[in-house]
Amino acid sequence: MQANERITYLVENYLNKTISKEEYKELSDWIVQADFQEVETLFEAEIHKQDNWYNDSVAFGGEANVLKEIQNKITQSERKVFAYKRWAYYGAAASILIFTLMLFKPWQKTDLVSSDQVNDKVVSVDDKGDDIDILADAGGHLSFTDGEIVTISKQQKAFIDCDGVRYQFLADGGVRLQPLDTASPHQAKHTFFTNRGDKANIILADGTSVWLSSASSLVYPTTFADDKRMVEVHGEAFFDVSHNPNKPFVVKSNDTEIEVLGTQFNMRAYPEVDFSETTLVSGSVRVRSKNSQRKIVPGQQATVNKKGEVAVVTANLQDVLSWQSDVYRFSNLTIEEILTELGRWYAIEGIDNRSTLQERYTGVLSKGKQLSGILRQLETISTHRFIIQERRIVIMN
Template sequence: MTQQDFIDLYEKYISGNCTPDEIKQLEAYRDGFQLRDLPWSAEMGDKQEVKQEILSKLNTGITPPGKKTFKNYWIAAAAAIAIFTIGLVLMLEQKAQLSPDKLVKNPSSAGKGPVVPGFNKATLTLSDGSNIDLNDSKNGTLSKQGGVSVGKLGDGKLVYDINGAKTKKAAVLYNTITTPRGGQYQVVLSDGTKVWLNAASSLKFPAIFTGNERNVELSGEAYFEVAKNKDKPFKVAVNNMNIEVLGTHFNVNAYNDENAIKTTLLEGSVKLKTGNQQAYLKPGQQATLGQQQMFNIRPVNTEDAVAWKNGYFVFNNENIQSIMKKISRWYDVEVVYEGKVDERDFGGTASRFGSVTEVLKLLELTGTVHFKMEGRRITVMP
């Protein structure tokens, strides 16, 4: 049975029209599934661990609420593999061919031309107001500011190196790194803190941290691995909220077109503050700050929050509007709605480096939503 045969049969199954013989075909397909052996290199990590991770991801494939549930777990897993993660079965291959550090410049993704996945691109604005296009600039030293060397590496990374500069007497020179829609980038700050920026995001920070605090400002989404320094807390200002840490790993989602700011803690501890409200997070918790300016804290799967950094889309009980915002930012496309679209939630996982048309086709297989694509505009229909 081919993948397409299975897809057709699965659609028939969830509609309740499968014959007993066809259900037996689904059962037979179970024994035929295995991940292909693909070319492997050391930079891709431990082969067996990655395979197990992919299998785990595949088992969470998209499932529309209200549809028939499978009586056997293995059928659900097989359906997940065939329906929402056809492209993800090739993830091992994609890691070698389409990982962010291997994607080349593509001017067509900047609002014109064919729709392609996002890649490493950003603009660095220096303290004097000058801009450096990180996509066009060569690897190596880009600037020197107050004893700090700013260098671009070949894997979509910007590094600030103090090189023995005297931080206490250094002038405060603010820089800003900005990713466009369809872009992402990583920056290593002068204290060693690592920051990954998602699409349509920006981070303002000093070339050298002076004084008793390390202060930065975020717009959009970023994942932080903060260098530990008990004498100098690290603070992130985002909209009307502040995050304070000493050394920790956390993700912040604070896009202006979202209804809430979400802070997810993976390691260490953080203090959140807005107005007279404050909250503390433990690893494995997420704080949501909505329009009512009250913190709502709950346990979450932290892998979902940082899936974007690791090359995945993860939709966990999200409506189509939330899903399409992610797709719009990453593929740099316009999204419009036509008619009354189903408000139920979806769940699923897919590679961020696949074709947008494949992601849309897989969503359509739920039978609850349809798409029309014209140039860089996607119309969502019931």
């Protein structure tokens, strides 16, 4: 049997739920190595032959073309934030397909579920019936030098003026700074921040665009009058820096500095974590700590630990940037680490880990309205069980 015929045979067995463990592994290995277009074309052809497969096995929607539906969901959600390069869409869709294969193992008689479908016999909720909801995205907030706090989503005006700059409120929920002609050379410092569950965008006076993730803040001058454009980040942010070779852009966080001229990168430095991560999408940046400095190229990630040591590795850009979409991607994490990350988006008030297992997982989860749907998915692929008690998660073996 030729290679193409063999893969077609495996896909048919998968869709018919007759695939063996050995065949399942062979198909999964091929998906990881193959070009996405080849995977998409083959699955489309076979799914069109078996329209009943979609309705019987997958809870993503009502169309027969599962790959295209998955890709559309990723594309639509990510376009709300900013335009990824096209390959990122394909990679995300392919990864969800791989995770779908992880969830659906015919020999275990396990059906696929969406994140909002809950089996109460598996995920236990306390007697009050309190599930844990996803936090509402309220957007960004501004804090001025006089202590005033402005919630952007509640603004009825088109703009407000403060400290020599105009904040223009955009239709997509973002905000843009525009220096006024009356601006003084004095640099006031303002803060743009998000609460848990929020994402928000600000365009600074130089045209640099910054997206803040959940529970993050950006401190910046109202104008960049010095020889460097200096800002400070706590939490996680994605930067699309306006190019200016005469005035480098510098991001500070704790004891780390990132210096760029014009580039796209993601910085993650939450105060409760004892390291920071800088991941470069395009351009080049130099990462400096108190003890070391390294220059990284696109696709690399620099991690700075509490000792000031800098380590550089190849990054998974889709995982790093997934916070901007409606999916959560993770690689080689324990269940507790996964839930800790989800706590930035769901109203989790604590985690009680009673499990002795330290297994690690890689996959993609859609962010449903309630956490129990995600826990149901995690139970499907792991040996853990979960109990929800008064917004706390108990992890059991």
